[in-house]
Amino acid sequence: MNYHEHTVIQDLPFRVKLLNIDQLSGIVEENMGVRRNEIVSAEKIIKSEFRSIDSILKRRKADPVINSIFKNVNIICQGQLRTAQRLLADKVGAEEIRIIEQLSHAILESIISVPMNNLRREIEIHNGREEELIRIVLKLFNYEKEISLSACSIKT
Secondary structure (H helix, E strand, O other): OOHHHHHHHHOOOOOOOOOOHHHHHHHHHHHHHHHHHHHHHHHHHHHHHHHHHHHHHHHHOOHHHHHHHHHHHHHHHHHHHHHHHHHHOOOOOHHHHHHHHHHHHHHHHHHHHHHHHHHHHHHHHOOOOHHHHHHHHHHHOOOOOOEEOOOOEEOO
């Protein structure tokens, strides 16, 4: 390096570090190592998110059946409530009827929610057996109709 180049470097308003090609290669390798580690971390995050999405999609396969069960059980409950209202019409007031309705819905929700949540969980766990599990649930609830699912068509 001649005197003029040295002076120009010293007069710069910022710090300059001179590196040879071997030093630059070392820096590049160090940065590449950091990036490789970041790739591994990113891949772990992606795999985890794919598993989450897969679980959500599997659970959603049961939604049409579960919604249908809740709807049909609610229809049965409403019919029984109307019968109770007719029988109790002159014995209880509007407030008591409202309490009976709330109690009926709370009991219904308590009884049906646990098995339906278990169905969702089982569908998530037992890959490839979704149709079989849903068919069993349909038989348990004595459904004689077709329910189409997003990933498969279940016919009883």
